Amino acid sequence: MKFEWLFLTIAPCDAAEPWQLGFQDAATPMMQGIIDLHHDIFFFLILILVFVSRILVRALWHFHYKKNPIPQRIVHGTTIEILRTIFPSIIPMFIAIPSFALLYSMDEVVVDPAITIKAIGHQWYRTYEYSDYNSSDEQSLTFDSYTIPEDDLELGQSRLLEVDNRVVVPAKTHLRIIVTPADVPHSWAVPSLGVKCDAVPGRLNQISISVQREGVYYGQCSEICGTNHAFTPIVVEAVPSKDYGSRVFNQLIPQTTGEA
Amino acid sequence: MAETAVDKSQSLAEEYYVKDKQTAVVEKPVEVKEVENPEEAASEEPVAEKTVEETTPVAPAVAQESSEVTPPPAEESTEEQSSGNVEENSGNEDAAEETPEIKLETAPADFRFPTTNQTRHCFTRYVEYHRCVAAKGEGAPECDKFAKYYRSLCPGEWIDRWNEQRENGTFPGPL
Numbered sequence: 001m002k003f004e005w006l007f008l009t010i011a012p013c014d015a016a017e018p019w020q021l022g023f024q025d026a027a028t029p030m031m032q033g034i035i036d037l038h039h040d041i042f043f044f045l046i047l048i049l050v051f052v053s054r055i056l057v058r059a060l061w062h063f064h065y066k067k068n069p070i071p072q073r074i075v076h077g078t079t080i081e082i083l084r085t086i087f088p089s090i091i092p093m094f095i096a097i098p099s100f101a102l103l104y105s106m107d108e109v110v111v112d113p114a115i116t117i118k119a120i121g122h123q124w125y126r127t128y129e130y131s132d133y134n135s136s137d138e139q140s141l142t143f144d145s146y147t148i149p150e151d152d153l154e155l156g157q158s159r160l161l162e163v164d165n166r167v168v169v170p171a172k173t174h175l176r177i178i179v180t181p182a183d184v185p186h187s188w189a190v191p192s193l194g195v196k197c198d199a200v201p202g203r204l205n206q207i208s209i210s211v212q213r214e215g216v217y218y219g220q221c222s223e224i225c226g227t228n229h230a231f232t233p234i235v236v237e238a239v240p241s242k243d244y245g246s247r248v249f250n251q252l253i254p255q256t257t258g259e260a
Numbered sequence: 261m262a263e264t265a266v267d268k269s270q271s272l273a274e275e276y277y278v279k280d281k282q283t284a285v286v287e288k289p290v291e292v293k294e295v296e297n298p299e300e301a302a303s304e305e306p307v308a309e310k311t312v313e314e315t316t317p318v319a320p321a322v323a324q325e326s327s328e329v330t331p332p333p334a335e336e337s338t339e340e341q342s343s344g345n346v347e348e349n350s351g352n353e354d355a356a357e358e359t360p361e362i363k364l365e366t367a368p369a370d371f372r373f374p375t376t377n378q379t380r381h382c383f384t385r386y387v388e389y390h391r392c393v394a395a396k397g398e399g400a401p402e403c404d405k406f407a408k409y410y411r412s413l414c415p416g417e418w419i420d421r422w423n424e425q426r427e428n429g430t431f432p433g434p435l
Contacts, residue, residue, distance in 0.1 A: 107375075137423065178413065182417065204377070204381070
């Protein structure tokens with residue numbers, strides 16, 4: 001029991017922690033790519049920061065008026081001008097290559113998805129539709145997802161992040177999420193999955209994700225949508241494919257029985 | 261009450277285990293013929309065992325069939341394909357026991373709509389379905405595919421609105 005803190009520390013970070021500055025742990029290849037790109041670029045940023053800071057401090061030190069009472073009349077230096085034009089332009093090119101590669105790989109739909117989920121934004125809740133299992137227009141697996149008020153939270157639940165009905169998806173499966181709102185613009189964003197997709201009225205935006213590990217991932221509305229914009233969370237639960245099948249089956253039975 | 265439940269669960273479990281064993285026995289010669297590499301044969305045996313162990317009497321058809329259609333990751337394609345073969349037969353037997361089927365399939369990606377914006381994709385699938393119905397008549401089996409596609413892609417509210425417009429004759433699409 002003394003080492004319980006060790007295991008708590010190792011547990012994946014799939015929800016925002018107090019005062020967290022870094023990324024939440026990745027659950028999709030897309031988010032892993034984003035984190036890797038950030039780390040690569042940050043390395044060069046630190047190098048540039050140190051280099052420029054050194055030049056600046058050195059200039060302040062060596063050209064102090066007490067050391068150099070008479071300022072020099074330096075007119076022009078062709079070599080240094082050429083160098084400090086070419087090198088700074090090369091750096092963004094090397095940053096752009098992996099950045100563009102990641103950007104276009106995120107947009108590409110490589111394979112046919114196995115499941116389509118529709119995330120419909122409302123003020124201030126979300127409706128999710130699973131319509132792959134319909135046999136008519138009226139039949140649909142639809143549910144609303146409201147935030148749990150702060151007064152109703154139980155021990156261990158996060159404030160502003162919990163919902164009453166979670167989106168359940170199978171892990172290691174290609175998903176298509178169709179994002180659209182019913183009233184004003186919203187945004188469906190889940191940091192651990194590396195997705196952020198605007199919900200624009202009258203438009204269906206599509207994102208493709210493939211959750212690689214089972215768990216619960218939290219997100220929030222990321223487009224100002226009114227008074228309760230901060231109280232419109234998103235919770236995605238990734239389960240094994242067999243569990244997903246059982247859940248869908250159990251939810252479809254009552255409707256079928258009701259129709260009969 | 262508890263005793264009754266225990267007896268029922270045991271009997272159900274026994275029935276499923278017996279069936280799975282029979283299925284495994286039947287499948288072995290088929291697999292032996294198909295499989296040429298000893299490595300695959302060695303890998304299939306634990307998979308079959310896992311299948312037998314993981315079977316639950318509650319909803320075996322759903323669990324097995326849901327894993328069937330799932331597109332496997334590239335790395336694990338070999339293993340999952342072999343397990344899929346095992347599960348297909350058992351799934352069919354369970355289907356005979358009047359269990360509804362749920363397949364993990366949805367509208368495919370259309371090269372006409374490769375971008376993030378899928379509004380026209382939804383609209384086009386809806387129009388295609390109703391053209392098919394107009395050409396082949398209501399309830400034609402060829403049109404079921406298009407119906408599934410547009411139901412997967414279009415929100416329910418949009419479909420309701422379009423259905424109402426079609427009935428009123430004000431639908432803007434080329435039906």
